[in-house]
Amino acid sequence: MLGRKLRMGTICSPIPSGTKTSSSDVCNADWMASLPPHLHNVPLSNLAIPGSHDSFSYWVDEKSPVGPDQTPAIMRLARISLVKKLMKKWSVTQNLTFREQLEAGIRYFDLRVSSKPGDTDQEIYFIHGLFGIKVWDGLMEIDSFLTQHPREIVFLDFNHFYAMDEAHHKHLVHRIQEVFGSKLCLACNVESLTLQILWEKRFQVLIFYHCPFYKQYPFLWPGKKIPAPWANTTSVRKLILFLETTLSERAPRGAFHVSQAILTPRAKTIARGLVGGLKNTLVHRNLPVILDWVKTKKPGTMGVNIITSDFVDLVDFATTVIELNDLLQEDRALAKC
Template sequence: MQTRLRGSHDSFSFWVDEKAPVGPDQKPVVKHLAVVFRLLAKKVMKKWSMTQTLTFKEQLEGGIRYFDLRVSSKPGEPGYEVYFIHGLFGHRVRDGLNEINTFLNSHPKEVVFLDFNHHYAMSIEHHMYLITMLQQIFGNKLCKCYSVEDITLDYLWENKYQVIVFYHHPLSEEHSHLWPGSNIPAPWANTTDAFKLIQFLETTLGERAKYGSFHVSQAILTPRVKTIARGLIKGLRNHLVERNLPTIMTWVEAQRPGVNGVNIITCDFVELVDFANIVINLNKLLLPNHAIT
């Protein structure tokens, strides 16, 4: 599939629960601070955990088609319910998937990628609960794992597939409708420097062809402890994202499609710029009347 897809980073984080315990994805020191400082610590965590402000429906309506998902159980809670998580717990996964499915029911030619790339505090029973949930909600919309090179929109439309689920867990090998995480590498720059990020994106794109897979370019900056300390009250959006976004988007606009080009691009706060249309316009370069250099 050569079409460029627009994606959101930590797609679910438009809402997090300040009243719930700190998630199991956090280090013990963070959990300790949250207990000691309670509401203050969680308010700060919220400012740095939320990477989106649009709901799933709003992101879909805005053109986002790739969703970056982290999930977890709530330790100590009976049953096998799973929730979205990024430092703090978000909505139930079931609610988010139903929202996406409602959109797909109204738009039968739209296709989404759901990338479940982090799982926390989940037993085999939790995984089976989630896998069964995916089958129940999406049913025949789920695209079976197939050769990446042969996945085209025509193929998806012909088979009425609308959902490709990537599941970064060994259980993916036992279920035909789950694609292994190895089919969608998403190299992470782990930097606060926009120029280092761009260098990293260029390097990893150059290595893409040899894997024969989908590829996610994470056009995101990651705060460090000192970054958070300096912008404690401002939060991720105001302190880090907004001032670096012009540099990042200049790089995105300059990309080209093709085997060595971009495939899926993710971004924080996708509504801050015309992100979806910028990526969509890259697809026009695949048309016969456009020269690709």
């Protein structure tokens, strides 16, 4: 067990001697490949897997129109340039790029996408209040990592679609197929999906598509296979109670489970912390408490599975989640006794 932890704790790139490292410097690029053999045949739905919330929002475009996920009132206000600058402080929920998140150990990505007003080429963008990068660019970045790390598996959860008709959906799905090709895992029985099976078939990407369009493609998994209950609260106490309750209600079979360990600002929260933004107003002071909750959890049939967070680099989030899998090793050791 110690050997695996040492491998997980390596640094992705050399750092000068004497330089202090942060949690974002720790490299978990091959943590799945480094799991001990007896976990290779455990269903992925029973492993602890770190994820990020609004995974793409490390960059948003202040110069683009406000996204169609916003109300008409916000769209009118956003004609004032200062409003977009303030929106950015609340739209950004991550500091790390896709590549950096992957190297840190993140394997589940929460994706919201939209067409852009005035575009005639059916291009699709990530969206969270403001438009982010093109989906194509993000997928290419993920694919590049996966090619270099052939035993790592990712969950791409397309759960919100805005201003998209059938042609847009077809364009997006064809892009997904073009980028990942044979890495795409066909939808199947959740319990049958283990690291060993995926490695043998050379599958690395699970695509969840929360839209009836998934029925047209065998590599699109229905959204119901990956429920992600949302607490919708600013209270860390209420959040933890919600996470505990929804975990206890988790279906024992047939689906993955996402614990969204995130706080959601209300209008008055934004008004009070307008200039500070999401990170300084809600996340900084509450993330350590959320991480303490994570440390008390255990993966398994009715345990935690995928856990997501905002600003995954601010604490040792990914490593903390990954190391919960050590508890499955302890179970095995006790069984031998």
